[in-house]
Amino acid sequence: MTVSTGPRGAGRSDRVGAIVLLVFALLYGFEASRIAYSFSSDPLGPRVFPLMLAGALALLSLIYLLRPGGAEPWPQGRLLAHALAIPGLVLAAALLLEPLGFAVSVTILVTGVGRLFGASWHYAVVGGLAQAALWFVVFRYLLEVYLPGGAVFGI
Amino acid sequence: MDLGYLWAGFSVALSPLNLAIGFTGCFLGTLIGALPAIGPINGIALLLPIAYTMGLPPESTMILLAGIYIGAEYGGRISSILLNVPGDAGAVMTALDGNPLARQGRAGEALMISGLASFVGGTLGVVGLTFFAPLLSTLAIGFGPAEYFVLMIFAFATLGSMVGSQPVKTLIGCVIGLMLATIGLDATSGAYRFTFNEPELGDGIEFVVLVIGLFSISEAMFMLEHQAKGGSVIKVAGRTFARWADIVRCIGPALRSSVIGFTVGVLPGTGASVASAVSYTTEKRLSDREGTFGKGDVRGLAAPEAANNATAAGAFVPMLTLGVPGSGTTAVMLGALMLYNIQPGPQLFAERPELIGGLIASLYIGNILLLILNLPLVRVFSRVLQLPNWVLVPGILVLSIVGVYSTHASVLAVVMMLGIGVVGWLLRKLGFDMAPIILGFVLGRVMEVNLRNALAISGGDLSILFQSTISIVLWIMAAAMALLPFVLGRLARRAAAPSPQVS
Numbered sequence: 001m002t003v004s005t006g007p008r009g010a011g012r013s014d015r016v017g018a019i020v021l022l023v024f025a026l027l028y029g030f031e032a033s034r035i036a037y038s039f040s041s042d043p044l045g046p047r048v049f050p051l052m053l054a055g056a057l058a059l060l061s062l063i064y065l066l067r068p069g070g071a072e073p074w075p076q077g078r079l080l081a082h083a084l085a086i087p088g089l090v091l092a093a094a095l096l097l098e099p100l101g102f103a104v105s106v107t108i109l110v111t112g113v114g115r116l117f118g119a120s121w122h123y124a125v126v127g128g129l130a131q132a133a134l135w136f137v138v139f140r141y142l143l144e145v146y147l148p149g150g151a152v153f154g155i
Numbered sequence: 156m157d158l159g160y161l162w163a164g165f166s167v168a169l170s171p172l173n174l175a176i177g178f179t180g181c182f183l184g185t186l187i188g189a190l191p192a193i194g195p196i197n198g199i200a201l202l203l204p205i206a207y208t209m210g211l212p213p214e215s216t217m218i219l220l221a222g223i224y225i226g227a228e229y230g231g232r233i234s235s236i237l238l239n240v241p242g243d244a245g246a247v248m249t250a251l252d253g254n255p256l257a258r259q260g261r262a263g264e265a266l267m268i269s270g271l272a273s274f275v276g277g278t279l280g281v282v283g284l285t286f287f288a289p290l291l292s293t294l295a296i297g298f299g300p301a302e303y304f305v306l307m308i309f310a311f312a313t314l315g316s317m318v319g320s321q322p323v324k325t326l327i328g329c330v331i332g333l334m335l336a337t338i339g340l341d342a343t344s345g346a347y348r349f350t351f352n353e354p355e356l357g358d359g360i361e362f363v364v365l366v367i368g369l370f371s372i373s374e375a376m377f378m379l380e381h382q383a384k385g386g387s388v389i390k391v392a393g394r395t396f397a398r399w400a401d402i403v404r405c406i407g408p409a410l411r412s413s414v415i416g417f418t419v420g421v422l423p424g425t426g427a428s429v430a431s432a433v434s435y436t437t438e439k440r441l442s443d444r445e446g447t448f449g450k451g452d453v454r455g456l457a458a459p460e461a462a463n464n465a466t467a468a469g470a471f472v473p474m475l476t477l478g479v480p481g482s483g484t485t486a487v488m489l490g491a492l493m494l495y496n497i498q499p500g501p502q503l504f505a506e507r508p509e510l511i512g513g514l515i516a517s518l519y520i521g522n523i524l525l526l527i528l529n530l531p532l533v534r535v536f537s538r539v540l541q542l543p544n545w546v547l548v549p550g551i552l553v554l555s556i557v558g559v560y561s562t563h564a565s566v567l568a569v570v571m572m573l574g575i576g577v578v579g580w581l582l583r584k585l586g587f588d589m590a591p592i593i594l595g596f597v598l599g600r601v602m603e604v605n606l607r608n609a610l611a612i613s614g615g616d617l618s619i620l621f622q623s624t625i626s627i628v629l630w631i632m633a634a635a636m637a638l639l640p641f642v643l644g645r646l647a648r649r650a651a652a653p654s655p656q657v658s
Contacts, residue, residue, distance in 0.1 A: 017585045021327060028334060031349055040344035042607040043615035049603040050337050050348065057330045064323045070586030075380055083376045083580070087573040090372065090552055094569035097560065109556075110549035116379065119545035127546055135553050143209055145561050 014068030021061035029054030082116045089113055102139075102147040106132040160504065161285055164512020168520055173218050176211070177517045180219040181524045184226020189536045190547065191234045192378050194243030195227035195467075196484045196590065200370040201551065203491050204363045204558030213495040214510045218517040220488050221471075225277055225518060228427060228464045229525045230536060232269045236456075237262060237389045238540055245427025245463035248435040248455075254389075255451035263395030268453050269460040270529040271402065272409045276461030277522040279413040280420065280468025285515055287421070288504075292476040295501035300608035301619050305629040307602040310423035310479050312633040314591060316640050317425045324587050332595020333602065335360050343607060355567060362490040363562045364572045365596060369589045370487075371555040372576025375548050377583050388540045391533070397453075405457035408438045416462030420469020424594050426482030430466040431459035468518060475499055475511055478601060483590025489597045498601075 032050035040046060075083055093109035111128030119127060139145045167173060187198035199220050206216045231246030236253035249269060256265040298306070311329050315322045338349045339359025350356040412434035419430035438458035439448045448455040470481030478499040480486035492499055497507065504511055529536075559572050579589055613619035620626060 014585060017581075028349075035341075035346050035348050037341075037344040037346035040346075042343055042611040044607045044610050046341040046344045046346040046348060049606060050334070053330055053334050053337070057327065057334070060323055060327045060330060064327065067323065070321050070324065072584050072586065074584065079380060083379050084577075086376050086379065086552070087372060087577055090556060091570065091573055093552075094556055094560070094566050097556070097566070106553055109552060113375075113549040113552060114545040117382070117543075117545035117548050119543070124545065127549070131546075131550060131553060135550075135557070139557060143205065145205060145208055145557065147557070147561075 011068050011071070013074065014071045015065060017071065018061045018065035018068065022058055022065065025054050025057035025061060028057070085116055086113060089116075098148050103132045103136050106135060157289070158285065160289070160508040160512040161515060162512075163508055164514070164516035167214055167509050167513030168218060168516035173215055173513065173517065174520070176215050176219045177222050177521055178524055180222020181226040181521050181528060184223035184228075185230035185233075185525065185528055185536055186226075186539055187223060188227030188230025188242045188246070189233040189539050190542065191238060191240040191242055191540070192544070192547065193374065193551070194231070194245075195224045196487060197370045197374055197551070198223045198227060199484060199487050199491075200366040201554045201558060203487065203494075204367070204562045205554070207363075207491070207494055208561040213492065213497060214513040216491060216495070217488065217510065217514045220491060221514055221517055222521050224484050224488070225464065225467050225521050226525055226528075228277070228467050229270065229273045229529050231463070232273065232460055233266065233533065233536055234540055236265050236269065237391070237537055243427075245431050245466070246459075247428060248431040248459035249463075251435065251449050252452050252455035255449070256453070256456065257389045259451055260392065261394075261451070262389050262391045264397040264401070265453075265456060266391065266533050267395060267397045267530060268401060268405060269456050270526065270533065271397075272405060272412075272457035272460040273464045273529065274522055274526045275409045276413040276416055276464035277468060277525070278519070279410070279461075280417050280465035281515065281518045281522065283417045283465070284468045284471055284518070288472050288476050288511070288515070291472060292501040292504045295477055297625065298477075298501065299623070300605040300612065302623060302625045302629065303605040304602060304609055305620060305626045305633070306477065306479060307598055307605070309629050309633040309636065310594075310598065312636040313422050314424040314594065316636050317419075317422065317429055318591065319588050321586065322640065324585075325591050328582075328587050328589070328591030329595040332592040332597075333599040334595075335365065335592070336596050336599025337603070343604070360571070360575075360596075361563060361568060362494060362596070364559055364568050365575055366487055366490065366593060367555045367559055368572040368575030369579040369592060371551055372573060373579030373583055373589065375552055376576070376580040378544065378548060382544055388537070391537060401453045405453055408442065408454045408458045409461040411441075412438060412458040412462040413465040416465030417469040419462075420466035420481050421472045423473055423479045423481060424483070424486075424591070426470060426484065426590075427463035427466045430462040434458045434462035471514070471518075475503060475514070476501055480594060480597065483593060486590065486593045486597050490593070493597070 029051055032047055032054055035047050037046055089109055089112040093105040096105040107128040110131045111124045114124035114127045139147055168177065184195065184198065187193055187195065202223065203220060206219055227243055228245055231242035232249045232253060234240055234242035235246040235250035236257050239250050239254040241247040241250055253265050253269060314329060315326045319325045338356060340357055341348055347357065415434045415437060416430040419425050419433060435455060435458050438454060442454055470485045472481060474480045474485040474489055480489045489499060556569060559568050609619050621630065
């Protein structure tokens with residue numbers, strides 16, 4: 001795989017990323033220096049190793065800042081919204097898991113993500129129902145993993 | 156040499172339950188490998204929590220995950236050959252000669268040659284594992300805390316110089332993983348670190364939450380932009396049995412590449428993608444006299460396939476004997492052992508011979524099962540190449556939720572997994588690889604504890620890190636690894652320099 005600096009935007013996101021990592025290293029180091037402890041059976045204590053890591057990350061992110069490259073361009077508009085909709089749908093499914101039950105929340109998740117990946121409404125809904133049934137049978141009866149039935153399949 | 160552990164292992168691996176589990180692992184692994192989007196590490200991340208909550212004993216879970224790992228190394232070639240999209244990272248090189256062969260109407264032969272090469276590499280790798288692992292564990296018995304700490308330094312030096320195109324990003328990934336491992340209760344001092352008074356963080360970040368976030372949520376987000384552009388799947392037509400002459404021509408390359416693959420596998424953190432690249436370029440240099448590599452040369456197909464399968468076996472050597480994973484996928488398996496409160500290391504051979512023996516024996520059995528699955532039944536697996544992403548990705552996400560929810564039974568764990576997944580996606584967009592983060596995470600506690608124990612022994616004197624012969628050798632090896640890219644770069648330049656004068 002070759003490293004390309006790509007369009008100008010990519011080099012910039014490398015630099016932004018490097019600066020964010022550098023700031024994170026400093027915050028982590030600051031937090032590490034404040035770790036409260038009264039006694040440790042070793043001479044190093046709980047602070048030194050995290051401080052070493054903070055130093056290492058700070059150094060590495062400076063090198064990264066000076067030699068950027070390799071970042072991909074960011075998705076724009078709809079593509080970006082779709083990418084972020086994936087964790088959103090997973091979150092919704094997780095929140096609905098207990099109140100509505102496994103089958104309902106999986107149908108919603110599979111249908112929604114199916115739409116994001118280009119399925120028509122027709123295929124997405126059929127896919128959602130089919131996967132909900134499939135995974136329900138696999139987990140409940142084949143693997144015997146506990147899943148909440150919820151309001152719909154509250155058995 | 157005492158191979159008693161292996162015979163004990165066969166009685167574990169040949170029990171009906173473990174045979175069935177091993178077969179399931181190999182079958183799912185081939186499937187996962189054949190799917191263009193996901194590789195062994197994603198498959199293992201998804202199935203680990205489910206195996207754990209089903210209450211499988213540790214050796215059975217290991218047999219399942221190992222089956223997926225080696226199965227995926229076999230299956231990856233199917234999509235490389237038929238679709239020209241690598242099925243996983245180890246199968247990138249396989250497409251170079253495999254796909255041209257398929258386009259010449261020799262897909263069946265290409266699948267057979269590469270399947271046989273996989274079997275040769277996989278089996279030789281397991282033989283190497285069988286003999287090398289007890290040897291290394293005997294050597295490692297002499298390791299004290301100082302030696303372990305330096306061993307970790309060597310592991311990160313190897314990672315930085317061998318994995319990925321940008322060493323800085325690989326190393327940053329390792330440090331992020333190490334940092335994540337410091338979160339939670341510090342056992343030595345009783346201090347809570349980076350928990351911000353959240354009781355949920357007291358035990359640190361849960362391994363399952365981290366791997367699913369990194370290898371499934373961020374993967375799904377990444378796939379949205381990188382959907383394999385509907386390339387056409389080449390049908391397996393014509394003869395399916397390779398010519399004897401071709402098979403004979405591949406013996407040498409397959410044997411050499413198995414050795415390369417096994418060696419790369421043993422090195423900490425360097426997995427199948429490195430091994431297949433090294434073996435392909437080596438073989439090209441050694442035997443490509445007519446310039447046929449890249450145009451459908453069977454030897455260019457056999458070499459990387461033998462190598463990536465040998466790597467998988469090799470990667471188990473340091474993981475089982477030293478507790479240092481030989482690849483990203485074995486890093487996830489190491490985390491799986493930790494879920495069972497098993498810390499791999501030299502004492503594991505003495506304490507849990509049935510676990511190590513069972514795992515290794517299952518690899519022998521698995522290679523035979525995989526040969527059957529991948530030669531006569533290869534057409535079945537080639538069907539999954541047509542599985543659309545709108546079916547596959549939601550399925551991955553369902554398994555992710557079930558995995559996290561069933562191990563932790565909390566919605567908060569799911570939220571954390573999503574947070575980690577989004578950060579992972581941001582890092583991937585910046586060109587970071589996820590595997591170093593996992594490696595750092597599983598090695599973090601061990602690295603810190605050994606450093607602190609070493610200094611507790613010496614009373615704070617740093618010279619203990621440079622005292623024993625073993626640690627000095629490890630420091631030298633680490634330095635050599637760190638300097639390797641510069642030396643290779645200079646050699647390449649020197650080799651390239653005279654050519655303009657000649658022409």
